[in-house]
Amino acid sequence: MPNPGGRCWSEAHSGIEDNGVCMGLIRPHRTAGLRLVGLLAALPPVQLAVAQAQPAMTAPAHRGNQIASEMSALERTVALEAIRQLKARSMRAVDTKDWDTYQSLHAPDHVSDNEGQQPVRGAAENTRRIRENAERLSLTAIHHVYEPELTLHSPVSASGVWPMEDLLYWKQGSEEHWLHGWGHYFETYEKRDGKWLFTSRRLKRTRIEMSPGATIGEYREPRNDE
Secondary structure (H helix, E strand, O other): OOOOOOOEEEEOOEOOOOOHHOOOOOOHHHHHHHHHHHHHHHHHHHHHHHHHHHOOOOOOOOHHHHHOOOOEEEEEEEEHHHHHHHHHHHHHHHHHOHHHHHHHHHHEEEEEEOOOOOOOOOHHHHHHHHHHHHHOOOOEEEEEOOOOEEEEEEEEEOOOOEEEEEEEEEEEEOOOEEEEEEEEEEEEEEEOOOOEEEEEEEEEEEEEEEEEOOEOOOOOOOOOOO
């Protein structure tokens, strides 16, 4: 029997803990109900009438409203998987230079905030900037992302942190250069017209390695003789 409040959902593992502890949240209520029926049946007529006249025990109204507004475990699982698919498609699109697909995955008012750069507002403007840089440098990009921390704030809003690693290869004149980076993407998402979209992204790097003499964006690696 599913848990209507989604209380057994584990955010850290993005799954459902379908175990004895979870199901135990439902079963005690059933057992208590059966015991109450048995007790009432055993009462003498006068006591039975008094017992039946007592107001029923109900959950506080605010708790009922909270449960009614929460997503079910299945709805959460579906939403989390949709966000994972969204991220996977965006990484494939940027690496294969499928710019139309890449832009379509972002909300029109998306904000991109890469470390060391001015924030870029708008999905179209951000896609244009990435595309121009890739074409100017004849850039080859390889992006990998790993197990995320995803948080659902409502049925239509979420946030996530993705560990990332990227390899960039480009030319400076006749020289070939590279960058190997690690860090985290901090993102927000919204479900609009039935579709999950990126609404913001901030890249915070933890380590960068570059070829000697490489320059890309705000990053520069001195040559060995400098």
